[in-house]
Amino acid sequence: MAELIARVxxxxxxxxxxxxxxxxxxxxxxxxxxxxxxxxxxDVLQDSYLRVWQHAGGYAPEAGRPMAWLxxxxxxxxxxxxxxxxxxxxxxxxxxxxxWLQRIADPRDREAEFLSRDALLACLERLEPTxxxxxxxxxxxxxxxxxxxxxxxxPVNTVKTWLHRGLASLRGCLDDAA
Numbered sequence: 001m002a003e004l005i006a007r008v009x010x011x012x013x014x015x016x017x018x019x020x021x022x023x024x025x026x027x028x029x030x031x032x033x034x035x036x037x038x039x040x041x042x043d044v045l046q047d048s049y050l051r052v053w054q055h056a057g058g059y060a061p062e063a064g065r066p067m068a069w070l071x072x073x074x075x076x077x078x079x080x081x082x083x084x085x086x087x088x089x090x091x092x093x094x095x096x097x098x099x100w101l102q103r104i105a106d107p108r109d110r111e112a113e114f115l116s117r118d119a120l121l122a123c124l125e126r127l128e129p130t131x132x133x134x135x136x137x138x139x140x141x142x143x144x145x146x147x148x149x150x151x152x153x154x155p156v157n158t159v160k161t162w163l164h165r166g167l168a169s170l171r172g173c174l175d176d177a178a
Contacts, residue, residue: 001066002059009056016053023067024049027074034078044081048074072144079142123173127166134159135166 001022007015027048032041051073059069124132130152137143137151145163149156 001070002061005052005056005059005066005069008053009059016049019052019070020049023070026067027070030071031074031078034075035081040081041078044078045074047081048077051077075142075144119174120170123170126173127169131162131166134162135170138163 001019004015004019004022008019024045028041028045031044031048032038035041035044048070052070055073059066063069124136127135134148134152137148138145143151145156145159148154148159148163152159
């Protein structure tokens with residue numbers, strides 16, 4: 001796939017078509033989980049490949065696998081779409097006075113209607129503060145493990161462990177609360 005991306009960077013449309021054929025189903029699934037709307041997911045997928053076309057020259061194989069680069073583009077485009085729609089309100093900055101932990105459970109999220117906001121907040125409070133912050137920032141801001149590692153000055157594997165254990169703890173806590 002790195003070769004396909006290099007050919008896309010050279011302006012080869014058939015390479016973009018081949019890259020799309022190989023990766024679109026997986027990226028569409030990723031986008032659909034974020035935007036939760038099939039038509040919107042199709043639009044975001046198209047926008048993602050436009051971004052790939054425009055920025056393929058910036059892909060560096062030594063920085064990561066091709067699919068991870070493509071998935072990051074798709075994920076960021078999907079998160080941008082959700083933010084533009086206002087479905088997950090975000091603080092204007094880190095200095096925002098409002099407690100953004102209170103803003104996680106969006107009352108308009110039909111999939112989360114069964115989940116009590118109080119239960120979610122109680123379960124989040126059980127997490128160690130840095131771990132909780134990582135989970136919330138990954139979910140609400142769409143920060144990657146790599147971005148979180150930079151923010152907290154920790155190795156990516158440490159952040160990965162924090163996220164994995166934090167989500168497992170939340171899942172167990174929420175199952176107990178149900």
